Amino acid sequence: MCATVRPYWRLFVAGVRQQSTYRLAALGGLVTNATFGFLKAAMLFATVEAAGGELRGYDVGAMSAYVWLSQGLLGSVNLNGRTDFADRIKSGDVAVDFARPISPQGAALAGEVGRAVFTLVPRGLPSVAIGALVVGMTMPTSPGPYLLGLLSLLVGIVISHATAYAVNACGFWLVETRGVQVLYMVVSGFLAGLFVPVAFFPSWLLRIAEATPFPSMMMYPIDILSGRIHGPSATGLFGIQLGWLLVTLAAGQLLTAAGRRRLEVQGG
């Protein structure tokens, strides 16, 4: 493997292994996801039925796919804004990161994404399985959407962690980033399409959402994976995701470089 990539790959693997040591927490997360999944399904199915069985392109089967995919992704897509990196700035452990011959941003993201990808196993897949078995959901019948959908999902996970990283890099200036995290959590869940599909937004709100990276974290991967958006439109969404990936990574890198110039290591 290329020498530049190997450290980050190793940190990704370490993230996977770290996460795999917390099985009980994963089970707890799954139970919570499923509980809220049933609530969300009940409300959104009622909405679709009240609209005459179809609302903005969603019938009950498509809505079910949306509900269970979004619940399944919740453990992996970072919509709560919390990152280890923020804690490391606050405690001063970030000094250790800067003493290594790698990018602190790359190292932080590799670990977070590793943990997120592993979380798909105990939380993502069972969540989708529950939806498919108990409620039933409309999914594509050809392999194409799954292939692009998985790529889109992976990119969505990375965008979410890259954005959370950039937000938490404000800790170089603020030290305490809980306020920013809460703001991120409120905005991201809504605009990423966690509560209702972005297609339900009024057009002005839709335009706002589309001007942020949030739909690229969760809504677009779900649209592609469930086959609701397919063909060239799906490829287009994926292209938008790649754009946001570059933007969020660049933002994090700039903030890290600027933050380092004014870094004051906390706690001596």
Place this chain on the structure above:
Amino acid sequence: MSIDGPDIVIETTGLTRVFTRRAGRGLRSLRRTALTAVDDLTLRVDAGEAVGYIGANGAGKSTTIKMLVGILVPSAGSVRTCGLDPVRDRRILARHVGVVFGQRSQLWWDLPVRESFAILAAIHRLRPSDATAREEELVARLEMGGYLDTPVRQLSLGQRMRAEVAAALLHRPRLVILDEPTIGLDVLSKQRLRQFLLAERAAHGTTLLLTTHDMGDIERLCDRVVLVDHGRAVHDGDLAGLARTVGARRELVVDLLAPSPDLVGIPHTVHLMSDGGGIRQRLAFDADATTAAQVLAAVASRAEVRDLTIEEPDIEDVVRRVYEASGRDR
């Protein structure tokens, strides 16, 4: 590898770092005060040296170290480490330097010790065969074989510190910087760690920069001591020289043949105590103003000396004097 030549490992000129602190509360917190943590530090460390970098809490030791490795950006002055500019060349430099921050961990808390070493080997881009050989060497010398498969969070402090040191040395750095490596360790653990560091230096010629509050570390490991106070280097030399700068006195203990009156009035000496009616007497003398031989001659002119010992100043005492002399505002 640089214009400095390969033999200078650390070179700073006028190195300064100022932190701004907010003073007061609420709106008044907009008022800022400047705190100079490192003040005009000029320091040179050559390859193979072992330097103790000591000073009271808040003297600027950790800030200096963080500038040496490019974690903190200097406010003024210049610094070159291993011939590189630490801020600009941080990532290249990190391959030549190993750092242990005694109160921080560089291991992966949830994972076995072995796994941390594997990750660090990848981070430092070691060849697998090199990494294995080096890991085996460190595991043997630091006696870590018994807990390689234990998650880091389950280690005792002594075990973890040995793993931390191994983690910092895995990539065979030219310069090893240890920031309070023996903090919180028991006597035996300290001794083991010191023995290891001596052996490591002997085997690889590693340059060592050590901050500590444990004078045993300095006495055993370092041949040079730099004392910082309020961000300035106030002493740079060997331990004996440090004792002289603070006027610490050597002491002469004489056993006399017969009980004698107190030996007072000998130039540049102070009579400290007499035992056994004056059979054993203790005198302190200023080593800059007189010599042990002159003091002894003066004593011998008054009483017949049967035996004598000369005691060097206690290093803890020396450092306490320095801290007390300048640190009343801490």
